[in-house]
Amino acid sequence: MGTGAKRAELAAWALLAVVSLATFLVQTLGPGWLENGQGKFLVHDFLMQWAAGIRATAGQAALVYDWDLHSTFQAALVGEAKPVELRFMYPPHFLFFVLPFAGLDYVAATVAFLVASFALYVLALRPLAGSWGTALLAALAGGGTYYTFLWCQNGLLTAALLVGGLALLPRRPVLAGLCFGLLTIKPQFGLLLPLVLLIDRQWKAIAAAAITTILLAVLAELAFGPGIWKAALASLSRSDELLVSDKLRFKFQSVYALARLFLSPGAATAVHAAVGLLIAGLVGWIWSRRSGAYAPKAAALIAGTLLLSPYLFVYDSVALGAAVLFLLSARPALAEKGAMFGSLLLPFLSTRLLYSAAVPLAAMIVLWLAIRLAERGHTRPS
Numbered sequence: 001m002g003t004g005a006k007r008a009e010l011a012a013w014a015l016l017a018v019v020s021l022a023t024f025l026v027q028t029l030g031p032g033w034l035e036n037g038q039g040k041f042l043v044h045d046f047l048m049q050w051a052a053g054i055r056a057t058a059g060q061a062a063l064v065y066d067w068d069l070h071s072t073f074q075a076a077l078v079g080e081a082k083p084v085e086l087r088f089m090y091p092p093h094f095l096f097f098v099l100p101f102a103g104l105d106y107v108a109a110t111v112a113f114l115v116a117s118f119a120l121y122v123l124a125l126r127p128l129a130g131s132w133g134t135a136l137l138a139a140l141a142g143g144g145t146y147y148t149f150l151w152c153q154n155g156l157l158t159a160a161l162l163v164g165g166l167a168l169l170p171r172r173p174v175l176a177g178l179c180f181g182l183l184t185i186k187p188q189f190g191l192l193l194p195l196v197l198l199i200d201r202q203w204k205a206i207a208a209a210a211i212t213t214i215l216l217a218v219l220a221e222l223a224f225g226p227g228i229w230k231a232a233l234a235s236l237s238r239s240d241e242l243l244v245s246d247k248l249r250f251k252f253q254s255v256y257a258l259a260r261l262f263l264s265p266g267a268a269t270a271v272h273a274a275v276g277l278l279i280a281g282l283v284g285w286i287w288s289r290r291s292g293a294y295a296p297k298a299a300a301l302i303a304g305t306l307l308l309s310p311y312l313f314v315y316d317s318v319a320l321g322a323a324v325l326f327l328l329s330a331r332p333a334l335a336e337k338g339a340m341f342g343s344l345l346l347p348f349l350s351t352r353l354l355y356s357a358a359v360p361l362a363a364m365i366v367l368w369l370a371i372r373l374a375e376r377g378h379t380r381p382s
Contacts, residue, residue, distance in 0.1 A: 046152035091184065093217065141344055144347050176205045180193055339369060346361055
């Protein structure tokens, strides 16, 4: 690729990064972000995770799965008069990721978690981007990163584990499997991994992922007390309440949520299942092409992962930037590049214009481009 094309791509990343940063500053400088300037803490999603870490350090980890008690506990930590309805819906080993921040105050813990997650994501992008500067801009670009910082969520951490595993898979399958095992902190993001790893005969990665998952499960039971997994599994019976209720109807970003705008929960589930089978088939087909380039396969897996999970928020779309980096290594045409970068803008429109359609549309664009480039079979010289 010529110098001009590289500069154009870098300019596109820089423009998207500026849009993301500027939007974040406009949203937070006036009304505040973590506190309002008058000593009052503002509730964001990491409060639930920080509070869980505090519970765990006090030997009360199982209580995070009693959602009513945990809501009251969160409110007390930040001086809220009413319970904070943020539910801890992660497996017990997620607590290992928030324990290091439990000893900090709310603001410091939130900032430290976001900075650490962002650094991990930049590190995961570095092999794909070719330089630290491009990796930094790509990590900032897109609505997923913007919403992760605005809502103080873990989208960057999840993306770092998924993308890091995919970047390592061709040459370091054991380390890739380690990343995929750690990704079980949000198991809905690993639904396609067993399929593609089996198709690609990545036995070392499969073994490493399985061993990592088992060790994490055992260590969580040992570290947080007998019964932690029983409490976690019991709480799952209430998880479906969010999917069928209208409370978060316009915040979910999935095929299921999009169908729920027009259909009953049962019908929406059927639509999601049908689309999910189609997506799994397409991703499986791309990975089954032995002579095909790796980059479109990785991009298709990222896009397919976002389309397959019914429980998805806009901040979960962070990894779309990595999918675009993968696809840029496959010699896309100018119009295809425009569609790639344009897809990263769609999540910005999620809460006002496109509601539940923003991330599914962006992921469909990326998957469509991955299929085109996989069929074309060209790769950029290294």
